[in-house]
Amino acid sequence: MEKLVTKRNISLIGIVSILIVVTSFFIIQNNNKEDEKLFDIFLANLYNEENTNIDEKLYYLSSLDKPNVSFFSDLKLTSIENLDRYKKIDKDILLLKKAINDLDEDMIKSLSLDDNFTFNEIAKIYLYNLNINNYEFSESEKDNLNNFFIKAVKRLSNEKN
Numbered sequence: 001m002e003k004l005v006t007k008r009n010i011s012l013i014g015i016v017s018i019l020i021v022v023t024s025f026f027i028i029q030n031n032n033k034e035d036e037k038l039f040d041i042f043l044a045n046l047y048n049e050e051n052t053n054i055d056e057k058l059y060y061l062s063s064l065d066k067p068n069v070s071f072f073s074d075l076k077l078t079s080i081e082n083l084d085r086y087k088k089i090d091k092d093i094l095l096l097k098k099a100i101n102d103l104d105e106d107m108i109k110s111l112s113l114d115d116n117f118t119f120n121e122i123a124k125i126y127l128y129n130l131n132i133n134n135y136e137f138s139e140s141e142k143d144n145l146n147n148f149f150i151k152a153v154k155r156l157s158n159e160k161n
Contacts, residue, residue: 078102092118099123105130 061073067085074082074094078101083091096119099107108130112123 089118096123100126103130 058073058077062070062077062079062082064070065085067087067090070082071086071090071094074080075097078094078098080094080098083094086094095107095111095117098104099111105127108123108127111117112120112127114120117123
């Protein structure tokens with residue numbers, strides 16, 4: 001038993017454990033860098049005219065579970081399939097872009113009426129821009145108008161009547 005615990009054996013165990021830690025660190029770093037490289041390629045393609053396989057790259061990046069990598073590809077694709085992986089502000093941005101990109105009047109209207117939606121004022125502006133007849137609000141809302149655009153729409157609506 002005393003022969004097993006020698007300085008030589010302890011130093012060998014120490015060297016092997018250090019090699020294992022260093023090797024695992026490099027493996028973890030390389031796995032993260034692959035996604036980062038693809039993300040960099042995607043960003044570079046935004047500024048280049050040569051967009052080979054951009055859709056494949058976007059779908060791949062969108063399918064990753066890392067929200068800091070997949071958010072911009074979901075934004076570019078206007079995809080709301082994976083909303084559960086994002087923070088509230090990111091979810092709201094994706095929902096707003098999807099509604100505006102599709103010009104989905106019902107979705108824009110529901111977002112504009114949702115008080116928990118971060119960009120409900122912007123959704124109201126798009127809703128009114130789609131059709132001035134969408135401009136309806138209650139008496140309590142008339143007193144609480146703080147948005148210049150909404151005040152302008154109210155004035156325009158009153159002038160038409």
